[in-house]
Amino acid sequence: MKRIVFFIVILFFAKFSFASDTIIVHKDARLDVLTQKQIQMNKLAAMLTSNGLYKGFRVQIISTSNREEAFKMKADVLTKFPDQKSYIIFQAPNYKIRIGNFLKREDAENYRKQITNSFPQEIYVVEDAIEYTPKGNEEISQ
Numbered sequence: 001m002k003r004i005v006f007f008i009v010i011l012f013f014a015k016f017s018f019a020s021d022t023i024i025v026h027k028d029a030r031l032d033v034l035t036q037k038q039i040q041m042n043k044l045a046a047m048l049t050s051n052g053l054y055k056g057f058r059v060q061i062i063s064t065s066n067r068e069e070a071f072k073m074k075a076d077v078l079t080k081f082p083d084q085k086s087y088i089i090f091q092a093p094n095y096k097i098r099i100g101n102f103l104k105r106e107d108a109e110n111y112r113k114q115i116t117n118s119f120p121q122e123i124y125v126v127e128d129a130i131e132y133t134p135k136g137n138e139e140i141s142q
Helices: 002-017 030-047 067-080 105-118
Strands: 054-064 086-091 094-102 124-130
Touching: 030 054, 054 067, 054 105, 067 086, 067 094, 094 105, 094 124, 105 124
Parallel strands: none
Antiparallel strands: 054 094, 054 124, 086 094
């Protein structure tokens, strides 16, 4: 008798343990939109520096220890390229003139190629903390 009860109990549990029920999950499409927005926010946050600026690139025009030469070059840059913001940076003992705010190195390289004929000395792209305001629907790629 015990064997029959034991056998019935085993059959009962075996039936339920091998059930092939299906669960259907209906996901709201807005979750995908929110996920993509969060990914973009995380990418932007990863690009932030400690002082609130973004990691990016600028084109360095000159590095000189002569203060007057540096300020003259900055004025020249402002008159030739009013569309880009220019910066004078003092890193002892040199004054460095940099132009632009570029998120991508390739954008800075393209701009460098455009302006290279205006300056006799070598100009090059440098990493720098840049001023940048993210646009609402802009794709950020690292």
